[in-house]
Amino acid sequence: MNEKQVAWGDLSLFLAVAREGGLSAAARTARCSPATLGRRMLALERALGRELFVRHDRGYELTAEGRRLLADLEAVEAGIGRATRAPRRGERPLVKISAGTWTTLRLLDALDDIVGTPPDVRLRFISAEAVLDIAHRETAIGLRNRRPTSEGLAGRKLADVEFAPFAAPGAPRLWIKVAADTPSALWLDAHVGEEVSCEVSAPRNSLDLALAGKGMALLPTFLGDAQKGLRRVGDTIPELAHEQWLVTHRDDRHLPEVRRAIDRLCRVLAPTRGGS
Structure with a gap:
């Protein structure tokens, strides 16, 4: 043609x-x-x-x-x-939310609080350690560990994040290392020798192994403290402390469905010590 x-x-x-x-x-x-x-x-x-x-x-x-x-x-x-086509009557608008592994787990636990009662928004959680491009609409809302600096983005500080070692009672005091490009994984790689329980490529697996009593996992305190089967087995690590920010596009934040999601995310995350 x-x-x-x-x-x-x-x-x-x-x-x-x-x-x-x-x-x-x-x-x-x-x-x-x-x-x-x-x-x-x-x-x-x-x-x-x-x-x-x-x-x-x-x-x-x-x-x-x-x-x-x-x-x-x-x-x-x-x-x-x-x-x-226009949305069907009663169809809930989609809002994409990106966050790291640990924050995504927290949001999934609070799903009912975020979608509303009755549900009036459809959420797509994008669990990614990399930063998605909000300006190009890869996501509508991003939970990040620093204030946004790019033009066109708006941010709201939610909480401070701290990391500490967690383990199940009676578990060996051997680290579960994570082979990933995240600050906590890189800290483990730099400070932990060969005396490790095992290594995993997905951060979530370190939590699973800690809950199974296989060793110590380096977790954000908001997540580790919420696990009934875990307890802190060391102090928080100052160099891993960071802020948590909710980031959106300056224009999209005024969309009704995005506005509702922002307000609910802030209620879920702001009162606690969050992580990304």
Whole structure:
């Protein structure tokens, strides 16, 4: 298809002619004269280099090429309809929230408090240690460990974060190391020798192993203190302390569904010592 010669307007007229089976009926749908439609269909065939219709007294009958084009265009038309349709009555708007492993776990525990009663927002949690691009709408809300500095972003400080070692009663005093590019994992790598219980690649697995009594995990205190099967087995680590910020796009924060999610997240996270 020559994109410079074929416009969607001509393809829309083709759909009308193909569905109505003739120029006169299609002209009423397309609101143009049959003569204009006939010229446009001939120009479309020449632009595509295909014969789309068999023209006879009974109307315009599609050729095999025309039937293939009709099927392709109907698929495109359906996709455009799905992409641009208004939300159905009662459909909850989607809000994407990105956070690190530990904050995501806390948010999942408080899911009912965030979606509302009755639920009026649909949440998508994106658990990622990397920082997603809010300016390009990779996420609507990000929980981060520093104040936003990029133009167009707004932030609200929630709490301070501290990390400490946690273990189950009777567990060996051996670290569970995490092979990841996070501040806590890098601290373990720099300060813990070879006397470790094991290593994992996902931070969440260090919590699972600590709960199973396999060693000590380095956890944010808001998470470790909430685990009935764990207790602190050491002091907090000053160099891992940081702030927690809720970050949004300056424009998107005024959307009703985003505003509701922000207010609820602040109630869930601000009163406690949070983590990211």
